[in-house]
Amino acid sequence: MAAPLPKRIIKETERLQSEPVPGISAEPHEENARYFDVKVDGPSGSCYEGGEFQLELFLPDDYPMCPPRIRFLTKIYHPNIDRLGRICLDVLKNNWSPALQIRTILLSIQALLGAPNPEDPLNEAVAKQWKENQPEAIKTAREWTTLYAQKK
Amino acid sequence: MNLLQAAGPLSVSSGEGQSYSGVNEKADLMRQDELAAAEQKNASPSDLGAHDDARALVRLIQCSRCSLPFRMPVTLPCGNTICRACVPQSHEREHISYPDLPGRRQAFRCPFQQCAEEHPVSDCNVDVVLTKLMDSIAEVVAKHASAIERTPAALEAAERWDEGVSLPEKMATQEALAGRLVTTYLLAAEGKLARDAQMDYLPTPEVSGNESAMDVTILSELLETTQREVDCQVCYNLMLDPVTTFCGHTLCRNCLARVLDHSQHCPVCRRGLSIAPSLHSQASNKTLVNLLNGLCPEAVSARAEAVALEEAGGEGGLNTSLFVCTLGFPNQPTFLRIFEPRYRLMLRRCVEGSKEFGMLMYNRYLEPQGDLGPVHFYHYGIMLRIIHSQLLADGTSLIETRGAYRFRVKAHGVMDGYAVGNVERLDDVPLVEEERLEAEETSLPPAAEDDLAGQLTRMSTKDLLALGQDFIVRMQARSANWLQQRVLDIHGLPPDDAAMFPYWFASVLPISDEEKYKLMGTTTVRQRLKITASWIRRIESQRWYQSNSCQIL
Numbered sequence: 001m002a003a004p005l006p007k008r009i010i011k012e013t014e015r016l017q018s019e020p021v022p023g024i025s026a027e028p029h030e031e032n033a034r035y036f037d038v039k040v041d042g043p044s045g046s047c048y049e050g051g052e053f054q055l056e057l058f059l060p061d062d063y064p065m066c067p068p069r070i071r072f073l074t075k076i077y078h079p080n081i082d083r084l085g086r087i088c089l090d091v092l093k094n095n096w097s098p099a100l101q102i103r104t105i106l107l108s109i110q111a112l113l114g115a116p117n118p119e120d121p122l123n124e125a126v127a128k129q130w131k132e133n134q135p136e137a138i139k140t141a142r143e144w145t146t147l148y149a150q151k152k
Numbered sequence: 153m154n155l156l157q158a159a160g161p162l163s164v165s166s167g168e169g170q171s172y173s174g175v176n177e178k179a180d181l182m183r184q185d186e187l188a189a190a191e192q193k194n195a196s197p198s199d200l201g202a203h204d205d206a207r208a209l210v211r212l213i214q215c216s217r218c219s220l221p222f223r224m225p226v227t228l229p230c231g232n233t234i235c236r237a238c239v240p241q242s243h244e245r246e247h248i249s250y251p252d253l254p255g256r257r258q259a260f261r262c263p264f265q266q267c268a269e270e271h272p273v274s275d276c277n278v279d280v281v282l283t284k285l286m287d288s289i290a291e292v293v294a295k296h297a298s299a300i301e302r303t304p305a306a307l308e309a310a311e312r313w314d315e316g317v318s319l320p321e322k323m324a325t326q327e328a329l330a331g332r333l334v335t336t337y338l339l340a341a342e343g344k345l346a347r348d349a350q351m352d353y354l355p356t357p358e359v360s361g362n363e364s365a366m367d368v369t370i371l372s373e374l375l376e377t378t379q380r381e382v383d384c385q386v387c388y389n390l391m392l393d394p395v396t397t398f399c400g401h402t403l404c405r406n407c408l409a410r411v412l413d414h415s416q417h418c419p420v421c422r423r424g425l426s427i428a429p430s431l432h433s434q435a436s437n438k439t440l441v442n443l444l445n446g447l448c449p450e451a452v453s454a455r456a457e458a459v460a461l462e463e464a465g466g467e468g469g470l471n472t473s474l475f476v477c478t479l480g481f482p483n484q485p486t487f488l489r490i491f492e493p494r495y496r497l498m499l500r501r502c503v504e505g506s507k508e509f510g511m512l513m514y515n516r517y518l519e520p521q522g523d524l525g526p527v528h529f530y531h532y533g534i535m536l537r538i539i540h541s542q543l544l545a546d547g548t549s550l551i552e553t554r555g556a557y558r559f560r561v562k563a564h565g566v567m568d569g570y571a572v573g574n575v576e577r578l579d580d581v582p583l584v585e586e587e588r589l590e591a592e593e594t595s596l597p598p599a600a601e602d603d604l605a606g607q608l609t610r611m612s613t614k615d616l617l618a619l620g621q622d623f624i625v626r627m628q629a630r631s632a633n634w635l636q637q638r639v640l641d642i643h644g645l646p647p648d649d650a651a652m653f654p655y656w657f658a659s660v661l662p663i664s665d666e667e668k669y670k671l672m673g674t675t676t677v678r679q680r681l682k683i684t685a686s687w688i689r690r691i692e693s694q695r696w697y698q699s700n701s702c703q704i705l
Contacts, residue, residue, distance in 0.1 A: 008388040062494060062569035064386060065414050098411055099385045099419040 024106045034059040043114035047141040051149030067096035075148040077141040079118040079127035088122035200446040202371035203364040206332035207351045214347040222286050227279040227396040230267035231435025242273050277400035284381045292374050296334050331366035392455050396437040399423045413493035473498045473509040474571040479665045480511050480534040481655035482555040491548040494569030507538045531561045532672035581675050608682045616681035617650040623688045634662050654680035
């Protein structure tokens with residue numbers, strides 16, 4: 001027997017739909033309102049521009065005391081995102097605060113696409129390439145975006 | 153035509169329009185402190201009418217030092233609010249070496265007489281929520297006040313009327329135009345209305361209908377614009393018992409306590425929070441509490457009820473907190489250290505509420521549990537009553553509990569990360585049934601020599617108890633480790649009560665919990681004694697045990 005959905009999650013979901021963020025969408029699953037299908041557009045001016053990235057987002061039982069669990073489903077070439085789509089982002093870990101929300105987290109992820117940080121890598125190989133040959137890395141990221149992140 | 157009169161502390165006009173000098177004993181003589189105390193006592197929400205209580209409403213946002221509507225309000229650690237400009241001059245504190253953080257050396261004496269404590273300067277920052285509220289209020293008032301200025305004809309008419317050029321009469325005209333709320337606020341904002349001054353509005357039959365409607369409109373507009381400001385940033389609900397951190401951020405008391413279970417940082421600004429995790433000594437934001445109680449009492453009570461319901465486990469009857477940990481027995485003590493954030497929350501709710509929670513044993517191998525199937529706990533548990541709970545400085549707690557009664561979990565769910573359930577108390581059968589059972593079993597034909605269980609079944613309840621007690625005496629004679637004095641200090645001497653003996657025995661005997669768990673589902677005294685007797689027989693049959701009293705099973 002599942003506990004009723006906290007008011008906070010209901011309100012956040014409503015606001016995500018009534019006041020959507022441009023370039024970001026998050027739709028809850030019908031059978032599990034804690035599980036969201038997320039789409040984030042690659043930020044313009046970045047090597048992910050034109051791509052639409054799919055993510056899954058899950059709100060654990062103790063949300064908002066603990067951060068949402070979130071992962072890229074779309075393959076992406078990025079020093080802070082590993083092959084399984086896991087994201088290295090401080091606000092998803094130690095720097096989480098219950099005053100943050102789904103909206104701000106997704107904005108942070110979009111910002112991470114616009115500003116890859118190879119100094120704090122999750123994907124060593126990509127980070128290495130990013131540091132040693134940035135133009136090549138950016139080229140690969142663009143190719144992957146075209147290959148895997150096309151709007152459906 | 154005198155519509156209104158602003159009265160200072162010592163002059164009051166009566167309702168009939170007959171003025172006299174005197175004392176309004178109800179409010180005017182009350183000193184600030186008493187007023188504040190009276191406001192505080194008024195804990196149950198009371199509705200303030202937009203029109204009739206305009207004076208009281210404006211007083212809620214008047215600084216008690218300067219009487220102006222709060223400018224950059226600072227909510228002090230004692231829960232009182234003053235303007236930042238009204239914070240008294242600070243002085244250097246002496247003989248303080250810990251924690252010696254920046255800003256803690258400087259302090260000022262609290263200007264509120266009921267507090268009068270020293271507040272470190274660094275603990276007094278601008279109250280973000282109240283500041284936003286004040287800005288919103290000022291905006292709404294300005295919008296409506298400008299309506300007055302846009303009608304110069306009316307003002308001129310007022311000038312002509314007021315040959316004496318007395319302020320109250322001018323105000324009277326304004327009131328007719330903008331309502332009591334705006335008029336009173338403007339008077340306060342101009343510094344012409346002391347916080348503890350009363351205002352008597354004379355009845356104005358011609359315009360009162362309009363005025364009243366206008367006040368209601370303005371107040372509802374205020375409520376609408378400020379609604380989001382008074383939502384807690386953690387639960388997204390109307391703030392319930394708001395507490396303001398030293399950095400100036402406000403959350404529901406419950407939400408802040410939960411935040412502190414997880415981190416010692418403000419969720420809004422991430423500044424370190426030097427607040428005791430219990431929040432017991434933390435004052436509520438009095439200004440905000442009074443505002444919410446005065447403006448939206450229904451919403452406040454609805455919210456309080458919803459929280460109470462939520463903590464009681466919602467409507468599904470899942471009203472028992474369940475702590476999946478270890479085994480415990482009726483009338484026996486259990487000592488626990490609570491450190492996981494979710495269980496800290498559970499413990500706090502229990503301590504504030506029923507003082508009881510259920511403890512279940514962890515079901516490592518997911519053995520099926522009746523209707524519940526393979527769940528992560530064994531379905532018979534013990535209700536623990538909290539005897540003593542000590543909150544340690546790091547937010548973890550040491551608790552002393554005593555087993556109250558056994559129960560079975562009928563349904564379960566999760567609330568805020570910990571298990572909750574609908575439980576059914578498990579009691580022994582009535583004594584008559586117990587007696588009948590004993591008579592029936594003891595009159596069975598003798599059991600075979602190798603039928604150990606059969607032999608135990610035929611023993612009288614008294615003999616079964618004696619078997620256990622004798623065993624204890626023999627073990628004590630051999631200085632068994634598990635019967636050392638410190639064990640007896642905690643669990644007491646073996647009870648004479650046959651119903652309780654097995655629980656005591658299981659608490660001290662070093663055998664596996666899975667074996668001891670067999671006692672949990674029993675409903676007769678005999679059944680339990682037979683179980684303990686079977687343990688004793690098995691222990692005694694193990695020869696290695698004879699030579700070594702340290703390890704059993």
